Amino acid sequence: EAQVTQNPRYLITVTGKKLTVTCSQNMNHEYMSWYRQDPGLGLRQIYYSMNVEVTDKGDVPEGYKVSRKEKRNFPLILESPSPNQTSLYFCASSLFVGFREPHEQFFGPGTRLTVL
Amino acid sequence: QKEVEQNSGPLSVPEGAIASLNCTYSDRGSQSFFWYRQYSGKSPELIMFIYSNGDKEDGRFTAQLNKASQYVSLLIRDSQPSDSATYLCAALNQAGTALIFGKGTTLSVSS
Numbered sequence: 001e002a003q004v005t006q007n008p009r010y011l012i013t014v015t016g017k018k019l020t021v022t023c024s025q026n027m028n029h030e031y032m033s034w035y036r037q038d039p040g041l042g043l044r045q046i047y048y049s050m051n052v053e054v055t056d057k058g059d060v061p062e063g064y065k066v067s068r069k070e071k072r073n074f075p076l077i078l079e080s081p082s083p084n085q086t087s088l089y090f091c092a093s094s095l096f097v098g099f100r101e102p103h104e105q106f107f108g109p110g111t112r113l114t115v116l
Numbered sequence: 117q118k119e120v121e122q123n124s125g126p127l128s129v130p131e132g133a134i135a136s137l138n139c140t141y142s143d144r145g146s147q148s149f150f151w152y153r154q155y156s157g158k159s160p161e162l163i164m165f166i167y168s169n170g171d172k173e174d175g176r177f178t179a180q181l182n183k184a185s186q187y188v189s190l191l192i193r194d195s196q197p198s199d200s201a202t203y204l205c206a207a208l209n210q211a212g213t214a215l216i217f218g219k220g221t222t223l224s225v226s227s
Binding site (some may be wrong): 056059090 | 150157158159160161162165204212213214215217218219220
């Protein structure tokens with residue numbers, strides 16, 4: 001089954017304790033992205049990756065890191081989480097052939113993170 | 117800052133009616149537009165995308181795009197209670213690197 005998976009689905013942690021949220025897709029997609037969703041603010045892009053070893057900042061990258069060592073995986077790293085990073089996080093992936101040929105972004109199930 | 121604007125709602129319609137959802141965008145460089153449906157606590161699911169001016173129909177759904185007015189809409193015909201959800205409008209940025217999402221419109225279909 002074609003899918004994007006994320007782990008963990010739920011996480012409660014404390015300020016300053018490093019954590020990693022994993023994201024994996026089995027569709028051989030070049031493009032992957034991380035979003036956070038907050039009430040009243042909608043979905044905002046954190047980081048994206050156009051392919052292996054190619055990553056770039058989105059709109060809200062502060063406090064996050066990513067890596068893309070393999071095509072299928074795109075982990076999100078919070079080196080020192082803070083309460084303002086409490087949010088619902090989504091990973092997404094798609095084929096990418098430029099803006100004139102749009103492709104669906106497939107979203108993972110989401111990770112609900114609470115930082116105390 | 118490139119933006120996509122939607123009325124937050126809630127938009128309430130009776131079962132069987134047509135629901136009309138609207139969206140405007142600020143980036144004239146955006147060429148492709150997406151409508152996603154999101155149930156509470158779940159991930160967004162694509163309904164359809166559109167990149168040519170005019171209408172695009174898929175079953176009970178019709179997307180409309182007017183690039184001159186920077187306006188996108190989604191019509192849902194024969195609305196069902198299962199259509200009750202938040203509908204997200206998104207514009208692909210000019211570089212093709214990001215979807216810019218609106219905050220979503222909540223639709224409630226009463227039986």
